Amino acid sequence: MRRTITGYSNPTVKYLRSLRDKKHRKREGRFLAEGLRLLTDARESGKLPETLVMAEARESHPLLSELEAAVEQAGGEIIETSPDILAKITGKDNPQAIAGIFTEFDTGLDQIDRNSAKIWLVAQALRDPGNLGTMLRTGDAVGAGGLILIDDCADPFSVEAVRASMGAIFTQCVAQARWEEFEPWLRAGAGQLVAASLREAQPYRAAPYQAPCFVMVGNESRGLPENYEMACDLRVTMPMRGRADSLNAAVAGAVLAYEVLETLDPA
Template sequence: MTVRRQITGFSNPTVKALRALREKKHRKAAGRFLAEGLRLLTDARECGHLPEVLVLSESRDPHPLLEALERAVSEAGGEVIETTPDILAKITGKGNPQAVAGVFAEFDASLATLDRTSANIWLVAQAMRDPGNLGTMLRTGDAIGAGGLILLDDCADPFGVEAVRASMGAIFTQRLARARWDEFESWLRGGDGQLVAASLRDAVPYRGAPYAAPCFVLIGNESQGLPEAYEAACDLRVTMPMKGRADSLNAAIAAGVLGYEVLASLEEGAGSARQG
């Protein structure tokens, strides 16, 4: 039987500790992060990730997925807390919070945890500062069947509340790694892997370009793009047409456009190989 701990006071130490996870320094110190929403937490459970602490709103509506989640957390030895909507809003920082939130242990984000042969496409973000863009890239990676997202240099925190929300659960389906450029380049060149970036330097049209698996799609900083040395290190540079006045795409949108083109190219190549 599930045992729920009731919290009714805003000054409760647990409320303060959970609320603090909205700040990067506290997340880093605790090695924990917040996620909210039944769909997102259900995706996490189905991917093998259970929250260590499950926080339920006392005004929630009954739902079989919520019951299954609560049961799984309890059976795994996690804590289940029931509180008011106002306190849940204070914890999540959202004026109209969803009925459930969870606290998860951060993942091992070292390059050594990645198996490059497990997927044909990987997304790579360099110095991406917008957590919404980062979360959207995770979601895009899930959609195109990417193996994960590699964050280079000084990127936004993927475990921040905004990034987790924008990922729509892909934070749990995609592998994550963080590294400096020199560390990544050394790792990449230690095995198979084609590094591709959108560029104007010696670039070919992105449609019909010679993509090869595993393909690492490199997207640069939102305002400055990729450093010249990073572009020069790429195996393939491609260009996407700009028909209007804009001279570039949003970073996350560029990742989606290029990612789907790589996916189509690799699938077409695989189909041709089977027919041959």
């Protein structure tokens, strides 16, 4: 189905803009992904937007044609509008912009089949959506199964997290849980919980990692609570040769995840 929107005050414009806000995303169970590259990543991962929004006057592109055809065939909606209105929706001054509305995925822990991958990433109270998206992207690169968000993290469906994930939001499992749910779930099956730590830690290089390995990083300012660290099966430490005693959370997770990959699944 195709339709054209010509007025700023159209309720659909308001609806689309509202999805930039977490409260509205949760209420609607929908999120926005922007840009042809991201939407193509989604399509290639088998995820189609229920609604596609784009500018009326636009350059043709084979990937865009494929995307349009796929959305129409799946019974989705295609909305064409003016570059100005599109800029208002996306908050970007780019008439080539394109956006898709997707249904939020189920993010229960029961979505996780822990034996489907050797590595899982775990983020605790990560507040920066960019860090969260970056961890999803790293997870894709190391062949992780997904990202488990513990306690109060940024929203993985925010426009910023989706963008930083570079499409990994469509390929990585995402689960959200409180620590009180996560720990019993983890202990009900195989799984080694690993964190970078300064407490009773061993060098991260060639530590005895075991699959499925859950690599956990903590909040950007506070790090992990001490009892979470002590609940880990393995605490490892990375060289810190300068003044600081920590890395950016997404960087720490990536350096550690690549080391785990080298142990569990070398090239």
